[in-house]
Amino acid sequence: MRRNFLLLIFILFHGAVGAQNAELKTSAEASFKAGDYYQAIPLLQKVVKQAPKDFESWNMLAESLYHSRNHKKAANAYEHLVQLIGNDKELRNEHYLSYLYYGNSLMAVQDYDGAKEIYLMFLRLKPQAQNYRDLKRIANAKIRSCSEAQKIMQDGYVGEFIIEKLPETVNGSYSDFGPVWKDQSTLLFTSLRSDSLITVEDHEEFPAVNQIYMTRKSSEEWDTPELVDEYNNDLFHSANGTFSKDGKSFAFSVCQENDQHEVRCDVYVSYKKHNTWTKPEKLKNGINKGSYTSTQPAFGYYSRRGFTTEILYFASDRPGGKGGMDIWYSARSKRGDWAAPVNCGSAVNSSGNEITPFYDSDTQTLYFSSDYHFGLGGYDVFKAFGGLKSFRRPENLGAAVNTGFDDTYFSWRVSESNGTLVSNRSEEGAVFGENCCDDIFYFTKQMVMEIPAIVINADSVPLAEATVALRVQGTEASDTASVMLQTEKKGTFTIRHLQDQNIEVAASKMGYENTFMDISRDSYPDTVILVMNKKTEQKEIETITEVKPLALTDKSLNVKELKKGTVLVMEHIYFEFGASDIQEGALKDIDILEKFLSANPTIKIEIAGHTDSKGDEKLNQELSQERADAIRRYLIEKGIDADRLKAVGYGEEKPIAPNENPDGSDNEAGRKLNRRTEVVILEN
Known part of the structure; x- marks a missing residue:
């Protein structure tokens, strides 16, 4: 690994590669053992394409990619290898290093949850290797690093x-x-x-x-x-x-x-x-x-x-x-x-x-x-x-x-x-x-200013683990980025910013009304105090029961009179995590909608995208907008007039169920209900 880092790894070409897979693998293995990873990679890629269950070749390919620091592709190759090995204890222990390298590659691409899971798998192994004890210490440190990474990203000001x-x-x-x-x-x-x-x-x-x-x-x-x-x-x-x-x-x-x-x-x-x-x-x-x-x-x-x-x-x-x-x-x-x-x-x-x-x-x-x-x-x-x-x-x-x-x-x-x-x-x-x-x-x-801040309730009691969002006005980059952090045990946090910037601060916490404050560059306060008021029970109930949508089916669309404002949920709309590409399972609902719109040319609709509250609020809004736009484009390509279709991304703004339980833990059932795409009748 140091060799890759300190000096260039040179490439040795050993002659023509045979057409047969056995010869190809022999040549690839020779390059791999010689440390000629850049020569080995294209050969091994051909080998695993011809023999997709050859775990030895997958291991060599993953390790070659890892040592050449192509961590995105290395993580994919290690994923294939781990799947091939499955629960075979002997193979898992034999390839113990692969689990450590796999975790390192996931950390490189900042998939910290995935990396932590792989490091834990590594710690459960029992290889008969002299260096395993030392490597366990490293893996434990990496797990801690995964947990600390988010805090590290919050503690520093990214524009510094x-x-x-x-x-x-x-x-x-x-x-x-x-x-x-x-x-x-x-x-x-x-x-x-x-x-x-x-x-x-x-x-x-x-x-x-x-x-x-x-x-x-x-x-x-x-x-x-x-x-x-x-x-x-x-x-x-x-x-x-x-x-x-x-x-x-x-x-x-x-x-x-x-x-x-x-x-x-x-x-x-x-x-x-x-x-x-x-x-x-x-x-x-x-x-x-x-x-x-x-x-x-x-x-x-x-x-x-x-x-x-x-x-x-x-x-x-x-x-x-x-x-x-x-x-x-x-x-x-x-x-x-x-x-x-x-x-x-x-x-x-x-x-x-x-x-x-x-x-x-x-x-x-x-x-x-x-x-x-x-x-x-x-x-x-x-x-x-x-x-x-x-x-x-x-x-x-x-x-x-x-x-x-x-x-x-x-x-x-x-x-x-x-x-x-x-x-x-x-x-x-x-x-x-x-x-x-x-x-x-x-x-x-850059010169970074720091303002101490605290979040308290109406009784002046500090609120720990409140989520705080910072947005800086005045530059193109800062207008599109938010810094998310959580308050400490005593409700404190630090606002870090460059000099002469206007800052928007927002605080949220389960059971409390969101609180906002603007900080002007003309008069920076010595301390920022955000006061959060408790939500009334009635308001929470209204949030949950505000919308009572129908499932979008052939039957629901055959209702004789769909009034303006009727909401239908597209229950089979599936998106990959963090992506806006329409998956095959979603086409059934969209095709039903397309047939309905073709049969009722006077109806106009809104395609509304919603997310749960995980992740950054602004990014959730942007993602929901992209998903709604994707459905709108699909319908237009099917021949529906664009003027009849409005796409709006609401992000996490309109939940129909609680995202969290009263004790602050995740309400997965509620989150699932909130991750939805709706059709709203605008004109009939």
Whole structure:
């Protein structure tokens, strides 16, 4: 997995594939075992198409997609595999890793409920594997991450960072990573520069390697990147550079792939003397260790008791760590010698992997990425205040920065203002398809204001778990997006917004009237207090019994006099969750309606879409509108005059049954009644 992340996985083509499925599978398996996942994927796709019950091939396909970070397709392949294995205990235990990877892929696409279910399945397995105990700890942490993900997304203000992918001048078709700013306009980064597929023949002794490039931004344009000859070698990978504060030292990784397709890196440094860079030399004193990896160096400076010490942070999988890749550091003495490395400690490092350190000396904060600490999926960016081996608990930078995919190499260009990060979130321009390759993104941090707020009832008692919606007026993006959160135990929440924004706040809770408040940018209050009044019992009854619809059937439509306002429910209208495509089972009701309208050309109707109260209110309204529009289009295509058809999406606005029980639990029967499509007679 690190190999995919740190360096490009090269593609080896082994010759023609035979026509027979057995030969095809043999070739695919050879590529898979060699780690040539991009070569294996198309072969395995052909194999499973010809042999859809071949679970071994499904496993290889799923794992190939997983390691190439195509998590959408990996999740689909793992779903097929799990279905094929079924309840066969022996096969389930044999493929125990598949369940863990399946959960990881679901997290990447932010299906947290689905991921949690798969992780629980993984924990119920009993494989005879030495690493299963460690992996159980990881799975338990992932389950907690799934539960925390929604809270992480609520806690951060999504507009805090404006993030833009650097242009194709910088980002090529392969992975581009390891950005480091030499000055305000000069960026160094690591890349394999090619706009087409690079193939490596078996007989080639020296394949293409990643190298360090430099580009400058002049006006609004980026110059064509140029090789930095001082740091590169034609035989080895050069990557992940970092400059010292005075600009006279440049540390970077030199890496090589061994026969087992494992990448091993060492940290080298070059010094600037008389305006010339010295030949890079491998750092000593244990910074580089035998057959283990030392990589992604980052210079930092730690001040204490009036003394400032130069520190080199780096990532390594050496013994003595907490598990996987850890962040280590080495302090430089006044004589210029680097001390033996020390682990940054359990506050930062975990049983998983911690990588791509960056130390902001101005704020004494370490930024790094982890696939273990509670996050949104894949690698998330975290920050921890402190230095050396004494850090506070890391904080997730939230949904303003992180996604379900791998987000790494966070670094400031100007502290607390702007900088760069690396992610495979983008699906555009990559040579191998979705999310295979890393790109460099530029971010700008916005000034976020915070207003403390509380929800109380008429007796001034705080209301916990009230749902609060925030809507920002004034920008195109904010007009179409709502932030949803819940109040804490003491009824409190925080309104986060950019300066000079008008904000709409709405609060709702079972048994209470909805409460609204507008906050003007001209007079931000010190504290926002939302008071909610209890609903009267009569109002709740009216909500439930307000509409008494008839089922839409041939019989109901044969009623001699359908009065204006008559409501008929289309009971067989089915939509996939979150989708507006008409399913086959819905056509019966729609065809009945079409025949009725054709036989009664004076009747005009409203097609009304309704949802239950799950999910975001605005999104529910939009989805119900799309569903009503889909039915209207179908009837128009059948020849019904468009002027006779009105489509309206009401979302969750008009329930005919309670969505929740009195104790606050889901009323599934009520929700089912509320998820309906109605026909309302407008004119007869």
